[in-house]
Amino acid sequence: MSLQEAVKYVAGAYGVILVAFFASYWSAARRLRSLERQVRALKDALDKREQTTAGGEDDV
Amino acid sequence: MGRRQYAAILRKDLIRELRTREMLVSMFLFVMLALVIFHFAFSVRAGTDLTYFTGGMLWVTFVFGALLGLNRSFAQEKDEACLDGLLLCPVDRVTIFLAKMSGNLIYLLVIQVLAVPVFSLFFIKTSYAVHLGPFLLVVLLADLGICALGTLLATISMSSRARDLLLPIVFLPLVVPVLIAATAATTGIFARGDGLGSLGGKLLFLAVYDAIFLVAAYGTYEFAIGE
Amino acid sequence: MALKKLGSPAALFVGAAAFLVTGLLLAFWYAPTDASTMGFSQKIFYFHAPIAECALLAFAVAFVAAVQYLRTQKSVYDRLGYVSVRLGLLFSLLVMATGMIWGKAAWGVWWAWEPRLTTFLVVCLLYAAYFVLRQTVEDETRRATFAAVFAIIAFVDVPLTFFATRFMPAGLHPVVFTTGGARMEGSMLFTFCLTMIGMTLLLAALLRLELAEQALKEELDELKIRAEAGA
Numbered sequence: 001m002s003l004q005e006a007v008k009y010v011a012g013a014y015g016v017i018l019v020a021f022f023a024s025y026w027s028a029a030r031r032l033r034s035l036e037r038q039v040r041a042l043k044d045a046l047d048k049r050e051q052t053t054a055g056g057e058d059d060v
Numbered sequence: 061m062g063r064r065q066y067a068a069i070l071r072k073d074l075i076r077e078l079r080t081r082e083m084l085v086s087m088f089l090f091v092m093l094a095l096v097i098f099h100f101a102f103s104v105r106a107g108t109d110l111t112y113f114t115g116g117m118l119w120v121t122f123v124f125g126a127l128l129g130l131n132r133s134f135a136q137e138k139d140e141a142c143l144d145g146l147l148l149c150p151v152d153r154v155t156i157f158l159a160k161m162s163g164n165l166i167y168l169l170v171i172q173v174l175a176v177p178v179f180s181l182f183f184i185k186t187s188y189a190v191h192l193g194p195f196l197l198v199v200l201l202a203d204l205g206i207c208a209l210g211t212l213l214a215t216i217s218m219s220s221r222a223r224d225l226l227l228p229i230v231f232l233p234l235v236v237p238v239l240i241a242a243t244a245a246t247t248g249i250f251a252r253g254d255g256l257g258s259l260g261g262k263l264l265f266l267a268v269y270d271a272i273f274l275v276a277a278y279g280t281y282e283f284a285i286g287e
Numbered sequence: 288m289a290l291k292k293l294g295s296p297a298a299l300f301v302g303a304a305a306f307l308v309t310g311l312l313l314a315f316w317y318a319p320t321d322a323s324t325m326g327f328s329q330k331i332f333y334f335h336a337p338i339a340e341c342a343l344l345a346f347a348v349a350f351v352a353a354v355q356y357l358r359t360q361k362s363v364y365d366r367l368g369y370v371s372v373r374l375g376l377l378f379s380l381l382v383m384a385t386g387m388i389w390g391k392a393a394w395g396v397w398w399a400w401e402p403r404l405t406t407f408l409v410v411c412l413l414y415a416a417y418f419v420l421r422q423t424v425e426d427e428t429r430r431a432t433f434a435a436v437f438a439i440i441a442f443v444d445v446p447l448t449f450f451a452t453r454f455m456p457a458g459l460h461p462v463v464f465t466t467g468g469a470r471m472e473g474s475m476l477f478t479f480c481l482t483m484i485g486m487t488l489l490l491a492a493l494l495r496l497e498l499a500e501q502a503l504k505e506e507l508d509e510l511k512i513r514a515e516a517g518a
Contacts, residue, residue: 009392
C-alpha cells in the first residue's frame with residue numbers, strides 16, 4: 001500500500017476517534033447544562049412556594 | 061444439613077420433571093430438529109464432508125438446547141410461586157444454587173446421551189468409540205460451565221420483564237469461551253482423533269472456566285436470587 | 288466521592304488534551320515508522336492501544352463499583368457502574384473501529400478473526416447486554432443488584448474470552464496487531480506512554496462529567512418528588 005493511501009487510512013482512524021470523543025463530551029456537557037437549568041428552576045419554584053405559605057401563615 | 065436440603069430440592073425438581081417430562085421431551089425434540097436443520101443448512105453440495113463441522117454443530121445445538129431448558133425450569137418455579145416458598149425456608153442460598161444447577165446438569169446430560177448417538181449416525185463416518193473417554197471429559201467440563209453460568213443468569217432474568225429474550229442475550233456472550241474450547245476439542249477428537257495429550261490445554265481451560273464461574277456464582281447467588 | 292479528588296472535569300480535559308496532542312505530534316514527527324510490512328499504518332497504534340486499555344480500565348472500575356454496591360447497597364456505586372460500563376462500551380466500539388481501519392490499511396481486509404478484534408467484538412456484545420438487562424428489570428433495587436452481578440461476571444469473562452480465542456485456528460490472514468510487543472523502541476515507547484496517560488486522563492474526565500450528570504438527575508428526581516408532595 002502506498003504512503004498516500006496509508007495516510008488516508010491513518011487520518012481516517014484518528015478522525016473517527018476525534019469525532020467520537022468530541023460528540024461524547026458535547027452531548028454530556030449539553031445534558032449537564034440542561035439538568036442544571038431544570039434543577040435551578042425547580043429549586044426556585046419550591047423556595048418561592050415555601051415563602052408564600054410561610055407568609056400566609058403569618059397573616060393568620 | 062446442607063446436603064439433605066440439596067438432595068431434597070434436587071429430588072423435587074427431578075420428580076416433577078419425570079412426572080410430566082415436558083421439558084426433557086421438548087429439549088430432545090429441539091436437539092433432533094437442530095441436527096436435521098444443520099444438515100440442510102450445510103449440505104448444499106452433494107457429498108459435502110462435515111467432519112470439521114462436527115464440534116460446532118454439536119455444541120451450538122447443546123448451548124441452545126440448554127437455554128431452552130434453563131428458561132423452562134425457572135419459568136415453572138416463578139409461575140407456580142415455588143421459589144417464594146423455597147426462599148421462606150431457612151435454606152442456604154448457595155444450596156439452592158447447587159441443587160438447581162445439578163438439576164439442569166442432569167437434564168442436559170440426559171439429552172446429550174440421547175442425542176450423541178443420533179448425531180454420530182448422521183454425521184460421523186468413522187467409529188468414535190475409541191475417542192469416547194476424552195469426549196466424555198470435554199462434555200462434562202463444558203456442561204458444568206454452561207449449567208453454572210446458566211443457572212446464575214436464569215435466576216436473574218427470571219425477575220425481568222422480558223425473561224425469554226433476556227436470558228439468551230446475557231448468556232451467549234458469556235458462554236463464548238466454553239463454546240470455543242469445547243468446539244475446538246470436539247472437532248479435534250472427531251476429525252483428527254486427538255487424544256488427551258493434545259486436548260490437555262483446552263480441558264484445562266474448561267476446568268479453569270468452571271472453577272471461576274462456580275466461585276463467582278457462590279459469591280453472588282445470594283444477590284441474584286433476591287429478597 | 289473519591290473521584291472528586293482527581294480534580295475538576297475541566298482540569299482533566301485540559302490535561303488529557305495536552306498529553307494527547309503532544310503524543311500525536313511525537314507520533315508523526317519523532318517516533319520512527321515501523322519497519323515491518325505495516326509501515327505507516329502502524330501510527331494508528333498510538334491511540335488504538337491506549338483506547339483498548341482504557342476500555343478495560345473502565346470495565347475494571349465497573350467491577351469494583353459493582354462489588355462495592357453489593358457490599359454497601361449505596362446507589363452512588365450503581366451510578367458509577369452504569370457510567371463506567373457506558374464509557375467502556377464507547378471505548379470498545381472505538382477499538383473495533385480503529386482496529387478495522389488499521390486492518391484494512393495494513394492487511395487489506397476490513398475484518399479478521401484474530402484474537403484481539405474477536406475479543407473486543409464479544410466484549411461489545413457482552414456489555415451491550417448489560418444495558419438490555421437494566422432496561423428489562425423494573426424494580427430499582429433489583430436492577431442495581433442484577434446489574435452489579437452481571438458487571439462482575441462480565442469482567443471475569445473478558446480474560447477468559449481472550450484466552451479462548453487462542454484456540455481458534457489461525458485463518459488465512461494471520462493478522463497480528465503488535466509493535467514489537469514489549470520491546471518497543473525507546474522513542475516509540477515514550478510516545479506510547481504519553482498517549483496512554485492522555486487517554487487515561489480523558490477517561491477520568493468523561494467519567495467525572497457523566498457522574499455529575501447522574502448525580503444531578505437524582506437531585507432533580509428528589510426535587511420533583513418534593514414538588515408533588517407539596518402540591
